[in-house]
């Protein structure tokens with residue numbers, strides 16, 4: 001069953017059309033991540049679902065209740081009656097309130113009895129691992145601890161749906177990595193549906209049941225499991241959004257597919273389609289590098305030691321690509337290249353895109 005349905009929603013600020021005819025459904029119980037570049041309209045969408053903004057057109061349903069209707073009844077259910085837990089981008093906790101009071105706030109507003117508030121707040125403080133810190137002020141907490149307070153406050157009313165807007169953006173890399181698994185754990189423990197919004201594709205891959213990729217114009221490009229999005233991207237935008245991507249120009253010459261300005265044939269199965277100009281897409285980890293043997297002959301233009309990895313920039317007949325290899329393996333297998341040395345490239349995986357599709361991405 002769908003817990004959120006967004007149907008044909010539009011939203012503009014002045015003449016800036018952020019969303020147009022946006023449709024999206026989130027299933028009950030899933031952890032759904034909306035991924036897209038900065039400014040594409042993720043927060044605006046979340047604010048409309050939460051009820052802090054009204055759409056210009058379209059309908060939004062939560063749990064089959066029509067909460068926003070810009071088309072017919074013009075109904076708007078206010079945020080406090082939508083039954084949501086929300087953590088926004090700046091996750092503001094109130095600086096003058098203790099941890100306990102911050103977490104208790106939504107229950108106090110809802111005028112719950114005192115003993116119930118005490119029990120629920122202490123339970124939630126426990127769940128987010130803040131036991132013993134309930135009397136502290138936010139200024140006496142680390143960024144990660146403040147983050148947990150914001151999560152506890154969003155969860156204390158026992159919402160069936162949580163909206164999380166970049167809740168980890170202010171944390172350092174280590175804490176971010178730890179917190180994302182904690183959020184996932186909380187989601188399982190409390191059996192809550194999560195809509196998570198971010199531009200960080202690693203988080204999207206790590207915690208989601210399904211991911212939606214939005215382009216900079218607010219258009220959803222693909223919805224699928226993390227694996228589908230990573231392994232079977234529908235277009236070059238999705239492919240390049242999910243990590244470092246190489247695109248190599250390839251032209252059809254009779255039955256052959258030839259790289260760049262040279263005459264070397266791509267060592268991979270051919271694309272399906274009649275186009276003359278193609279782009280071969282692959283990630284640094286899809287490249288197999290060697291000194292000789294079968295494959296495309298290239299020249300190492302730049303070699304960087306990054307600690308655990310060696311990073312190489314390679315030119316093949318006018319086309320440039322990046323690849324990396326574990327330093328340990330490079331040392332033991334004679335793959336420690338210097339700039340100027342020749343190399344041979346073959347592929348572990350390669351995706352074909354029409355050159356036109358790639359042009360569209362570059363233009364945007």
Ligand SMILES: Nc1ncnc2c1ncn2[C@@H]1O[C@H](COP(=O)(O)OP(=O)(O)OP(=O)(O)O)[C@@H](O)[C@H]1O
Pocket residue numbers: 013018036037038039040041042043044045089198199
């Ligand atoms: N209240 C507003 N008035 C005018 N323009 C707005 C308003 N809110 C958002 N916008 C514009 O709408 C667009 C989408 O903004 P939004 O905050 O949804 O982006 P985002 O995808 O959340 O980006 P980020 O990843 O940086 O948080 C931006 O161009 C923004 O400037």
Ligand SMILES: [Mg+2]
Pocket residue numbers: 042043044089165166
């Ligand atoms: Mg945002």
